[in-house]
Amino acid sequence: SSSAVKYKRIVLKLSGEVLRGGKSGDPIDAPTLHAICNQVKEIHDLGVQVCVIIGGGNIFRGLQGSKHGVDRTTGDYMGMLATVINGLAIMDCLEKLGVTTRVQSAIPMNQIGEPFILRRAVRHLEKGRVVIFVAGTGNPYFSTDTTAALRASEMRADIIMKATKVDGIYDKDPALYPDAVKYEELTFLDALKQRLNVMDSTAFSLCLDNNVPILVFDLGDEHAIRKAIAGEKIGTLVHA
Numbered sequence: 654s655s656s657a658v659k660y661k662r663i664v665l666k667l668s669g670e671v672l673r674g675g676k677s678g679d680p681i682d683a684p685t686l687h688a689i690c691n692q693v694k695e696i697h698d699l700g701v702q703v704c705v706i707i708g709g710g711n712i713f714r715g716l717q718g719s720k721h722g723v724d725r726t727t728g729d730y731m732g733m734l735a736t737v738i739n740g741l742a743i744m745d746c747l748e749k750l751g752v753t754t755r756v757q758s759a760i761p762m763n764q765i766g767e768p769f770i771l772r773r774a775v776r777h778l779e780k781g782r783v784v785i786f787v788a789g790t791g792n793p794y795f796s797t798d799t800t801a802a803l804r805a806s807e808m809r810a811d812i813i814m815k816a817t818k819v820d821g822i823y824d825k826d827p828a829l830y831p832d833a834v835k836y837e838e839l840t841f842l843d844a845l846k847q848r849l850n851v852m853d854s855t856a857f858s859l860c861l862d863n864n865v866p867i868l869v870f871d872l873g874d875e876h877a878i879r880k881a882i883a884g885e886k887i888g889t890l891v892h893a
């Protein structure tokens with residue numbers, strides 16, 4: 654029912670690392686992929702319009718590559734291609750669960766997916782298709798968090814749901830400080846003042862300027878996304 658839905662159109666940002674996991678430790682772990690796609694199906698079945706932005710960090714990151722001698726720009730293109738691999742895995746799994754998808758790539762690859770076309774992407778959502786945006790923004794020196802901020806602004810999404818392996822934003826690194834405190838909610842200004850790492854600065858300023866709220870949460874709970882959609886208090890919500 655619609656009462657279970659607080660957000661109608663969302664951008665779900667999955668970092669590449671959320672696909673790794675399970676016993677295999679593979680960059681794309683099959684049961685982990687399946688569990689995530691089940692969560693997407695669950696909210697899709699509620700009528701939520703879902704755009705997926707997938708990262709590539711489980712396979713390649715340009716900045717890391719550049720530390721090992723790969724030219725930064727080349728490395729960034731390698732990273733963008735990594736997101737395409739992940740996006741196809743998500744497409745395949747969602748389709749097998751009965752969810753219709755469309756892949757749109759910021760770098761044209763006609764055999765693999767459509768090029769990114771805003772109005773077409775909106776139309777797909779209206780027809781109940783999940784749109785998977787791959788190849789980031791298509792530009793080096795950007796991130797898939799920035800892609801999420803950009804697409805959420807363009808698509809007029811209600812929120813970015815940023816799924817990571819931490820369950821929210823803390824006042825200090827919980828891995829280093831056992832007394833770290835998690836925030837339930839923050840304003841953009843609080844996050845800036847306290848120099849909290851919500852997203853990289855380019856992504857963060859886009860969200861701030863275009864007033865796109867960000868929910869940072871952990872995908873560990875098998876119904877995490879549905880709970881977030883229902884407005885349950887999970888993760889940390891950053892808003893205006």
Ligand code: UDP
Pocket residue numbers: 667668669670707708709710711713714715716728729730731732733735736788789790791792793794795796797798799800
């Ligand atoms: N990337 C890029 N431009 C973009 C998006 C991504 O150059 O618009 C490259 C960049 O090298 C990045 C890699 O693709 O490190 C993978 O994306 P990201 O690090 O954002 O993935 P995540 O950390 O979410 O898995």
